[in-house]
Amino acid sequence: MANFEEIIISPSLLAADFGHVADDTTRVINAGADWIHLDVMDGNFVDNISFGPAMIEAVHATNDIFLDVHLMISRPDHYLPRFIEAGADLITVHVESNHDVADTLKRIRKAGVRAGITLNPATDISEVEPYLEMIDLLLVMTVVPGFGGQSFMAEMMPKVEQAARWRNERRLDYHIEVDGGIGPETAKIAAAAGANVFVAGSAIFGAPDMRAAVEAIRSARS
Numbered sequence: 689m690a691n692f693e694e695i696i697i698s699p700s701l702l703a704a705d706f707g708h709v710a711d712d713t714t715r716v717i718n719a720g721a722d723w724i725h726l727d728v729m730d731g732n733f734v735d736n737i738s739f740g741p742a743m744i745e746a747v748h749a750t751n752d753i754f755l756d757v758h759l760m761i762s763r764p765d766h767y768l769p770r771f772i773e774a775g776a777d778l779i780t781v782h783v784e785s786n787h788d789v790a791d792t793l794k795r796i797r798k799a800g801v802r803a804g805i806t807l808n809p810a811t812d813i814s815e816v817e818p819y820l821e822m823i824d825l826l827l828v829m830t831v832v833p834g835f836g837g838q839s840f841m842a843e844m845m846p847k848v849e850q851a852a853r854w855r856n857e858r859r860l861d862y863h864i865e866v867d868g869g870i871g872p873e874t875a876k877i878a879a880a881a882g883a884n885v886f887v888a889g890s891a892i893f894g895a896p897d898m899r900a901a902v903e904a905i906r907s908a909r910s
C-alpha cells in the first residue's frame with residue numbers, strides 16, 4: 689500500500705532554467721524534493737512543446753530521484769516504450785488522449801513502472817472512474833495544462849474529494865496529486881481536500897530560497 693499520509697513534493701522541471709537543467713535538478717534535490725515532475729508536451733494535445741524522452745534520460749543518468757512523468761501528448765500509447773526506456777518511475781497519461789486507456793495503464797505496470805491517470809479541468813471526474821483499480825496515482829489538474837505560472841483552480845477540489853472518497857469506500861490504493869498553481873497557500877487547500885502529492889513549478893524554481901519554498905509546501909498538512 690502507498691502511504692497517503694506522506695506528503696510528496698514533486699517540483700516541475702518545466703520551470704527550471706533550460707540552460708542549466710542539470711544544476712537546477714541538483715539544486716532542487718538538495719532543497720528537499722521527493723520526486724521530479726517532468727511535463728512532456730507535444731504541441732498537439734496542448735498548445736506548447738516542452739521536451740521528450742531524451743530529457744528524462746538525461747535527468748535519470750545524473751541522479752537517482754523518482755521521476756514523475758506527466759505525458760500531455762496525443763498518443764501516449766505510441767511513445768510509451770521510449771519513456772519507459774528513458775527511466776521513468778511513474779508515467780501519468782491523460783484520459784482525454786487518443787488511446788485505449790486501460791491498455792496503456794496495463795502496459796505501464798507490466799513494464800514495472802507505476803501508472804497514473806489524469807484529467808483536464810473541463811473533464812468530469814466520472815471519466816476516470818473505470819480505471820481506479822489500475823492506477824498508482826490520480827492527478828487532478830488544477831490548471832488547463834500547457835503552461836506553468838497559471839492560477840490554481842479551487843473549483844477542482846470536489847474532484848480531489850471524490851477521488852479520496854472512492855479510495856476510502858472501495859479500499860483502493862492510489863496517491864492523489866495536484867498540478868498547477870501550487871504554492872504554500874493553495875497546497876493547504878488541496879491537502880484539506882485529500883491530496884498528498886504536490887507538483888510545483890514556479891513556486892519552487894522562482895523562489896529566492898528553494899529549500900524554504902519546498903518546506904512551506906510540505907507543511908501544507910501540519
Ligand code: DX5
Pocket residue numbers: 700702703725727758831832833834835836837838867868869870887888889890891
Ligand atoms: C501544466 C503543467 C504543470 C506546470 C506547473 O501544464 O502540467 O506541471 O509546470 O507549473 P506551476 O507550478 O508554475 O503552475
Ligand code: ZN
Pocket residue numbers: 700725726727758867887
Ligand atoms: Zn504536470
